[in-house]
Amino acid sequence: MVEAPISEASGEDNRSSSILSQKRQRCSSISPGDGAKKSCREDKRLSATLFDLNILDCPVCFEALTIPIFQCDNGHLACSSCCAKLSDKCPSCASPIGHIRCRAMESVLESTLILCPNAKLGCTKKVSYGKVSTHEKECAFSLCSCPLLDCNYTGSYKDLYDHYKFIHMNSLQTLLNTFSCGISFSAEMNISDKVLIKADYTRRRLFAVQCFRESYGVYVTVRCIAPSAPQVGEFSYHISYTSGDGHIMTYESPEVKRICEVSHQIPQENFMLIPHSFLRGESLEMDICIKKKLNQESEGWSDLEEVPYRYVSFDQVSD
Numbered sequence: 001m002v003e004a005p006i007s008e009a010s011g012e013d014n015r016s017s018s019i020l021s022q023k024r025q026r027c028s029s030i031s032p033g034d035g036a037k038k039s040c041r042e043d044k045r046l047s048a049t050l051f052d053l054n055i056l057d058c059p060v061c062f063e064a065l066t067i068p069i070f071q072c073d074n075g076h077l078a079c080s081s082c083c084a085k086l087s088d089k090c091p092s093c094a095s096p097i098g099h100i101r102c103r104a105m106e107s108v109l110e111s112t113l114i115l116c117p118n119a120k121l122g123c124t125k126k127v128s129y130g131k132v133s134t135h136e137k138e139c140a141f142s143l144c145s146c147p148l149l150d151c152n153y154t155g156s157y158k159d160l161y162d163h164y165k166f167i168h169m170n171s172l173q174t175l176l177n178t179f180s181c182g183i184s185f186s187a188e189m190n191i192s193d194k195v196l197i198k199a200d201y202t203r204r205r206l207f208a209v210q211c212f213r214e215s216y217g218v219y220v221t222v223r224c225i226a227p228s229a230p231q232v233g234e235f236s237y238h239i240s241y242t243s244g245d246g247h248i249m250t251y252e253s254p255e256v257k258r259i260c261e262v263s264h265q266i267p268q269e270n271f272m273l274i275p276h277s278f279l280r281g282e283s284l285e286m287d288i289c290i291k292k293k294l295n296q297e298s299e300g301w302s303d304l305e306e307v308p309y310r311y312v313s314f315d316q317v318s319d
Contacts, residue, residue: 053114056112059077060079060086060091061079064130065077065079065109065130066130066131067106067110068106069109070097070098070102072090072092072093073096076090076092076093077102078090080098109129110128113126113127113129114126114127114128114129114132116132118139121156123141125139137227137260138228139229142156142260143155143156144156145262146168147195147206147225147262148164151168157206157232160206161199161204164197164206165199169199177196178198178200179198179290180201181200181202181203181290182289183289184288185287186287189209189211189283189284190282190283190284191284195208195262200290203233203292205224205225205226205232206225207222207225208224208225210264210267211284212264212266212267216276217278218274218279219267219271219272220271220273221257221267222253222256223256223257223258223262224256224258225260225261226258226259232258233292233293234255234292235255235291235292236256236290236293237252237288237289237291238250239252239272239287239288240286240287240288241272241274241284241287243274243279244278245278247278249272253271254270255270
C-alpha cells in the first residue's frame with residue numbers, strides 16, 4: 001500500500017490543515033498560468049513509501065499492470081491483455097470490462113518509479129513499475145548467460161565475451177571460431193549440434209548460429225548474445241548455402257535478434273529455411289557475413305545501410 005510517512009498520530013489533523021492552508025496560499029499568490037499550475041503540482045508531490053508492489057500487478061495474470069488499465073462498473077481492475085482473453089467479462093463480478101479506463105490507477109502506475117533491477121550492477125536509471133520488464137531487455141547491465149549447457153556463468157555482454165574466449169576456447173578454436181564484422185566467414189556445423197558460437201573479435205560480441213530441424217526442413221538463424229541496448233549496436237546478416245545438386249540458396253536479414261540467453265525455440269522471423277531435399281547429409285556448410293548497421297551514433301556510424309527485409313534466392317551453379 002502507499003502511505004505518506006507520519007511521525008505521531010496526535011496533532012496530525014492540525015498539521016494537515018496547516019499544510020493545506022499553506023499550499024492554497026502559495027497557489028493563490030501566483031498569477032494564473034502554467035507557472036501556477038506547475039507550482040501546485042510540485043506541492044502535491046508528497047513523499048510516499050510503497051510497501052507492497054503487488055497492488056500494482058494485474059489481479060488476473062499477476063503481471064505488472066501496463067497502460068491502458070481497465071475497470072468494470074464495480075471498480076475491479078484488469079490489464080488490457082487479460083480483458084481480451086476474458087472476452088471483456090470481469091472475472092470477479094461478471095460485469096463488462098475492457099471499455100472503461102482506470103485513469104487514477106494509470107496515474108499511480110506512471111508516478112511509481114523504482115530502481116532498475118540491475119542497480120547493483122551499475123544501472124542508475126529509475127523506471128515506472130509497469131515498464132521494468134521492457135527496460136531490462138534494453139539495459140546494458142542485464143546479465144547474459146554462457147551459451148554452453150554445462151556452464152552456469154552469467155555476466156555483462158562484454159564480460160561474457162572474455163569468459164567464453166578465455167575459458168571455453170583453446171588456440172585452435174579461437175582461430176576457427178572468431179571473425180571480423182563485415183567480412184564473410186565459413187561456418188560448418190552438424191545439424192544435431194543445433195548451435196555454433198562465433199566471436200567477433202573486432203567488437204567483442206558473441207553470436208549464435210542456430211539450426212532447427214523440422215518437418216519442412218532446417219531453419220537457420222543468427223542471434224547476438226547481448227541485451228537490446230543501444231551500446232551493443234544493431235547488426236544484419238547474410239547466409240549462403242550450396243545444396244548437393246549445385247543450387248545456391250542465399251538469405252539476407254535486416255536484423256540480428258539480440259538475446260540474453262540462447263533459446264532453442266524455432267524462430268518466427270529472420271531465418272533461412274533449407275528444404276530436406278537440399279541437405280547434404282548431417283553437416284551444414286555455409287558462408288555467413290554479419291555486418292554492423294550504419295547510423296549507429298554511439299560508434300560514429302551514419303547513413304543507415306539498406307538491407308532487404310527478407311530475400312531468398314535459388315541459383316544454379318554453372319559448370
